Amino acid sequence: GQNIDQPTEMTATEGAIVQINCTYQTSGFNGLFWYQQHAGEAPTFLSYNVLDGLEEKGRFSSFLSRSKGYSYLLLKELQMKDSASYLCAGSGGYNKLIFGAGTRLAVHP
């Protein structure tokens, strides 16, 4: 089956660190993506993990554990502009993406 779960909403304070978790059960799984989507805009690519471990890219890092069906997106030094929805997506073969429902992150001063 293909199922991706992530929290619906999170709040955090400017300058802090936040971790957004994603768990999945996806057959034929090739890799896991994180996208950022601001209200009214298209999703933009943040990260892609195909191997276990942590991928760091500036203020954003993404972690994957294939054996545990678990990923997280770590956002450091939060800024107000980081307020957005964060979408976890599994690659289900043939380049198809299966998206979770998304996590709406609100960053407060």
Added chain:
Amino acid sequence: SAVISQKPSRDICQRGTSLTIQCQVDSQVTMMFWYRQQPGQSLTLIATANQGSEATYESGFVIDKFPISRPNLTFSTLTVSNMSPEDSSIYLCSVVGTRSRESTETQYFGPGTRLLVL
């Protein structure tokens, strides 16, 4: 990443009519995808459109309702037929990354078409 444009950016349509959405890419791509994002929800894949073959539809989506054309490697259209208010949504096309340094699976999205059906 490829530059992707969509037309129209938004539209308001009457029930029972059809709307064709265009997706243009600035480079040749093999695989293009069409997604729907209903209000407050995440993205759902409608179909995969490969040039030279029939589109492949996901469960719950049919060709009669969402006919797709893919006449060449830079262009595709999605038609939303016989629309009802339930079709009000954002429709997005996407392509797989085209540069060698990118993952061959990373998808990049067009800006979307916001459709409201009255």
